[in-house]
Structure formats: C-alpha cells, structure tokens
Amino acid sequence: MSNIRKDAFELLNVRIEMSRPIKVLLASPRGFCAGVERAIEIVERALEKFGPPVYVRHEIVHNKHVVERFRQEGAVFVDHLDEVPVGGHLMYSAHGVSPEIRKIAEERNLKAIDATCPLVTKVHLEAIKFSKAGYTIVLIGHEGHDEVIGTMGEAPEAILLVETPEDVDQLELADETRLAYLTQTTLSVDDANRIIRRLKERFPNIEGPKKEDICYATQNRQEAVQLLSDEVDVVLVLGSQNSSNSQRLAEIARERDVPSHLIDGPSEIDPSWFAGNETVLVTAGASAPESVVKQCVDYLRKTYDAEVETRSIRDEDVYFPLPKQLLSAIPNSVNPS
Ligand code: SF4
Numbered sequence: 001m002s003n004i005r006k007d008a009f010e011l012l013n014v015r016i017e018m019s020r021p022i023k024v025l026l027a028s029p030r031g032f033c034a035g036v037e038r039a040i041e042i043v044e045r046a047l048e049k050f051g052p053p054v055y056v057r058h059e060i061v062h063n064k065h066v067v068e069r070f071r072q073e074g075a076v077f078v079d080h081l082d083e084v085p086v087g088g089h090l091m092y093s094a095h096g097v098s099p100e101i102r103k104i105a106e107e108r109n110l111k112a113i114d115a116t117c118p119l120v121t122k123v124h125l126e127a128i129k130f131s132k133a134g135y136t137i138v139l140i141g142h143e144g145h146d147e148v149i150g151t152m153g154e155a156p157e158a159i160l161l162v163e164t165p166e167d168v169d170q171l172e173l174a175d176e177t178r179l180a181y182l183t184q185t186t187l188s189v190d191d192a193n194r195i196i197r198r199l200k201e202r203f204p205n206i207e208g209p210k211k212e213d214i215c216y217a218t219q220n221r222q223e224a225v226q227l228l229s230d231e232v233d234v235v236l237v238l239g240s241q242n243s244s245n246s247q248r249l250a251e252i253a254r255e256r257d258v259p260s261h262l263i264d265g266p267s268e269i270d271p272s273w274f275a276g277n278e279t280v281l282v283t284a285g286a287s288a289p290e291s292v293v294k295q296c297v298d299y300l301r302k303t304y305d306a307e308v309e310t311r312s313i314r315d316e317d318v319y320f321p322l323p324k325q326l327l328s329a330i331p332n333s334v335n336p337s
Contacts, residue, residue: 021305022274024297025232027224027283028312033217035117036061036287038320039094042115043070045326046089055084056091057101058146060115061287062243064264084110094287095146096120098153118320119185119215120147124154126209130180131155136173138162138206140195141184145244148184165198179206183213186245186286188252189222216318217286218245222252224313225283229253233278235260236269238292239285246285253281265292266299276304 032040039060046054052074059067059077067077075091076083081104084090089111092101096116105112116124130137137159141148152159162168173179181199183192192214199206229235235253239246239262246262253260258281261273274280280300284293300306 021307022276022300023279024300024306024308025228025279025281026293026297026308026310027221027228027281028310029217029220029224029314029316030282031238031284031286031288031290031293033215033286033316034318034320035094035119035215035217038322039115039117040066041322042113042326043075043091045322046091046113047073047075049326049328050089054089054091055110056093057081057097058093058095059242060091060093062095062246063240063285063287063289065289065292066287081105081108081110084108087111089113091115093146094120096124096150098150100153101150113325114323116150117185117215119213120150123147123151123182123185123209123213126180126182126213127151127154127159130182130207131158133178135178135180135207136160136175138168138171138179138181138199139183140181140187140192142187142244145184147186147244151182151184162195162199165195168195168198168202171202173203176203177205179203181206181208183209184244185213185215186218186248187214188248189214189219190252190255217316218248220314220316221245221249221283221286224311225249225252225281226256227313228281228311229256229258229260231279232258232281234258234273235281235283236296237262237283237285238264238288238296240264240287243285243287246288249283249285263296266296269296269299274304280306 043060053076055076055078057078078084087109090105091113092115094115094117127137139151139159139161141161143161235258237246237249250260250262282296297308
C-alpha cells in the first residue's frame with residue numbers, strides 16, 4: 001500500500017472510531033443499600049403517621065436529592081436538638097448518634113425514631129463490648145463523619161481515631177495488652193486493610209471485630225468498580241460530595257488511573273470528559289437514588305447515542321426491618337423479618 005493510501009486508510013479508521021457511540025457499562029449492585037432504603041421508609045412512614053413537621057437530626061442519608069425531597073414533604077433537618085419543640089418527633093439518621101444525643105432527646109421529651117442502620121449499630125455494640133472489657137479501641141475512620149462521631153460517643157474515653165497508617169505510628173498507648181480495632185462501615189476496603197496491617201505489625205495481639213465492619217453494600221459497590229474500571233475510559237459515580245461511600249468509589253477508579261467524576265446528576269456532566277467514543281462505567285453510591293442514575297443514562301443515550309449494558313457482579317438481597325412504632329403506619333404493612 002502506498003504511503004498516501006495508508007494515511008487515508010488510517011484517517012478513515014480514526015473517523016470511524018470517533019463516530020462510534022459511547023458505550024455505558026451500568027454497574028450492579030449500585031445505589032441504595034438496605035440501610036438507606038430503611039431510613040427513607042422510616043421518614044416516609046413517620047410523615048404519613050404523624051404528619052409534618054417531623055424532625056431529622058442531620059441529613060437522613062448523605063444525598064441532596066433525598067434530603068430535598070423530604071424537605072418539601074415536611075421534614076425539618078436540624079443540627080441541634082434545641083431546634084426541635086419539646087415533645088416533637090425526632091429521627092436519628094442512618095449514620096447513628098451517640099448516647100449523649102439520645103439522653104438530650106429524652107430530657108426534652110422528644111419522641112425518637114431511630115433510623116440508624118443496623119450495621120452501624122453493630123459497630124456501636126462492639127465498641128461498648130470492648131470498652132466494658134477494659135480495652136482501648138482504635139477506630140479506623142474519617143474525623144468529623146457523623147458515623148464516627150456517634151461510635152466514638154459510645155466510649156469516648158476508650159476510643160482513639162486513626163485515618164492513615166502514619167496515624168498508627170503516632171499512637172501512644174499506656175497499655176498495649178488489651179487493644180482492639182473497629183472500622184467505619186463505609187471505608188475503602190483497601191485503605192482499611194493497609195491500616196489494619198500496620199496495626200497488626202505494631203500490636204501483634206490486637207483484636208478485631210468477629211465479622212468485619214465495612215458493610216456488604218460498601219464492599220460490593222467497590223468490588224464492582226475494581227472489576228469493571230479496567231474495561232472503561234471514564235467512571236461516573238452518582239452521589240453527593242458528603243457521601244463517604246460514594247467518594248470512595250470515585251477514588252478507587254482514580255487509583256487505577258481511570259478518570260472518575262462524582263456527580264449529583266447529569267447537569268454536572270462536563271462535555272470535555274468525553275470525545276464521543278469512550279466506554280463509561282456508571283455506578284452510584286449507597287445513598288444515591290436510582291432515578292438520578294436513570295437520568296444520567298438517559299442523558300448519555302440522548303447526547304452521545306450511548307449503548308447501555310448492565311454488568312452485575314453479585315446479587316444483593318438484604319432487608320432490615322422497620323422500628324416497631326412505625327409498622328402500623330400503612331394498613332396491611334408486612335414486616336418480612
Ligand atoms: S452503606 Fe452500609 S452501613 Fe451505611 S446505611 Fe448502607 S448498609 Fe448501612
């Protein structure tokens with residue numbers, strides 16, 4: 001083939017390649033976990049049973065669409081309990097609260113409804129168990145996160161927070177013989193394992209939880225990104241910026257050198273992310289509604305003629321029962337527990 005014909009052939013190939021539509025791999029499992037589904041149903045039923053306003057301490061889950069929807073339906077999100085009138089209905093978010101908050105609520109005669117995810121409660125119970133047995137607890141988590149604040153509140157005098165392996169090196173302990181670690185439920189599995197390894201190197205007798213604390217939903221969504229991101233050019237994670245598990249999904253893709261973007265919806269998509277021929281992985285954090293995933297996929301279909309293929313790495317079939325005081329909210333409600 002002459003050089004001129006070869007150049008023309010290559011140019012044609014490039015054009016064909018550029019006109020190829022975007023391919024979307026839709027990760028599964030993605031989006032709402034059982035703890036978030038339960039928390040959302042709790043607010044829905046409380047609004048129905050008691051009527052607005054019902055008060056929610058902090059965001060019920062870390063997603064701006066969910067929070068905005070409930071705000072419009074009459075939920076009032078508060079940072080401090082003195083914003084709730086005496087005797088009012090108060091919901092605790094899926095991230096849990098410290099005993100201190102429960103005590104203040106009791107003193108104000110608030111009618112508390114607990115939407116704490118049972119898997120967060122599991123970590124609280126482990127903290128109580130270890131502290132009662134005289135252990136110092138190293139909690140692996142993100143400072144300032146609602147879940148970490150709640151867990152530390154169970155035994156403030158016994159819990160030390162670490163965020164990195166370097167923090168482990170800085171630990172100064174009076175007694176290394178009774179030592180345990182726990183973790184936040186929504187950490188990066190790999191990051192947590194790095195910190196646990198460092199803890200075990202420094203404190204070979206350290207004990208851990210019987211069953212790991214990072215929850216099934218966090219692990220499954222992370223594993224899907226790990227398995228699928230090698231096949232794609234860009235990753236889109238639906239979720240809010242303050243959602244820890246959504247942030248971790250975006251980070252995992254970046255660690256594998258795949259550009260990734262955490263967005264609340266298709267309006268945040270920047271056209272410069274695509275040349276028009278990429279394979280794009282779309283997933284969603286555990287607090288992101290499926291409706292925004294659908295909006296995003298519809299946008300990619302409409303704008304880039306995207307073909308969509310669902311890629312499932314695992315089935316999820318987890319359900320957490322509602323608090324008893326809400327089971328009679330809807331006639332004929334069924335509690336499958
Ligand atoms: S992400 Fe995990 S711990 Fe958090 S609410 Fe969902 S299931 Fe519970």
